[in-house]
Amino acid sequence: MHLPHKQSDLITDCAAHLREAGTELLSGLSPAGETTSFGVSHDLLGNGEKDRLWLITEGEAFYRVGGKQVTRHSAGDLIGLERELPVETGVYGCSEPVTLEPYHREEVMGQARFAHYLMYANAFYRASLAQEIRAEFQPSAGFMHFMAGETIIHQGSEAHQVYTLLEGKAHALRDGLKVGEINANEIFGALAVFTRQKRMASVVAVSDCTVLAVRKEEFADLVEMQPQICLGLVEELADKINQLNGQLLAQQAKG
Structure with missing residues (x-):
C-alpha cells in the first residue's frame, strides 16, 4: 500500500505491517469464489456483495474520500474493510484492470488475529486521511x-x-x-x-x-x-x- 504522494514514516510502517497482518489473517482461509477481473471503475465495490472482503491479486486500486485520492492498493492488499473502522468512508476505484479474490467477511473477522489487523488498519487509514484530507484524523501516537x-x-x-x-x-x-x-x-x-x-x-x-x-x-x-x-x-x-x-x-x- 502507498499514498499517491510522499509517505510519512508512520504510514510506511503501517502499510508494511498491515500487509503482513493481512497475509496472516487470510492464511488457512479458502476464497469465497473465483477471482473476478474488473475494468476501469470509479466505484469498484459498489455493486459487490456486502458480505465479502477482497484480496487484490493483480493490478492496482485507489481509494477516494470526498472525491480526493487518499491511497493506492496493489497486489497482496485486502480491501473493503474500511466499513469496520471509525473513519470517514470513501469508495474504491481503478484506472486500469484489476483482479480481486473474494473472502467471506465473517470468516475473516472471526480470525484470532482480526483485532490486531484492525489496529494496524485504523492507524494506516487515520494517518492517510490526516495527510491527504483532514487534520482531526492525525494520530497522536x-x-x-x-x-x-x-x-x-x-x-x-x-x-x-x-x-x-x-x-x-x-x-x-x-x-x-x-x-x-x-x-x-x-x-x-x-x-x-x-x-x-x-x-x-x-x-x-x-x-x-x-x-x-x-x-x-x-x-x-x-x-x-x-x-x-x-x-x-x-x-x-x-x-x-x-x-x-x-x-x-x-x-x-x-x-
Whole structure:
C-alpha cells in the first residue's frame, strides 16, 4: 500500500505491517469464489456483495474520500474493510484492470488475529486521511521504539493509550516482580483503559521493541464498532493467567 504522494514514516510502517497482518489473517482461509477481473471503475465495490472482503491479486486500486485520492492498493492488499473502522468512508476505484479474490467477511473477522489487523488498519487509514484530507484524523501516537531495559508503561500512570507489540519482547512487572510476558503481535495496556484505572503494572522492554500505540479514544471507537475485539482480548488475558498460574505452581513445586 502507498499514498499517491510522499509517505510519512508512520504510514510506511503501517502499510508494511498491515500487509503482513493481512497475509496472516487470510492464511488457512479458502476464497469465497473465483477471482473476478474488473475494468476501469470509479466505484469498484459498489455493486459487490456486502458480505465479502477482497484480496487484490493483480493490478492496482485507489481509494477516494470526498472525491480526493487518499491511497493506492496493489497486489497482496485486502480491501473493503474500511466499513469496520471509525473513519470517514470513501469508495474504491481503478484506472486500469484489476483482479480481486473474494473472502467471506465473517470468516475473516472471526480470525484470532482480526483485532490486531484492525489496529494496524485504523492507524494506516487515520494517518492517510490526516495527510491527504483532514487534520482531526492525525494520530497522536503511532509507532514507538524502545531499547532493551526501557519502560514502555509505568505502573501507577494514567492510561491514555493501548499498545500492540510489533517486534521484540517485554515483561510486565508489578512492584518490581515479574507477573507476565508480552511477545510480538500481542495487544497490551487495554485493561486499564477498559476499567478507567491507573496502570496496575509496568511493562519493560527485554529486547529492543517496536510498538504501535493507539489513543484510548480511537481504541474505544474500534471496540464500539467491533465488540468481538473484547472477546479476543479476554481470550489472550485468560491465556496469560493460565501461564502465570503454571509458573506459580512450578515455583511452589520447587519450593
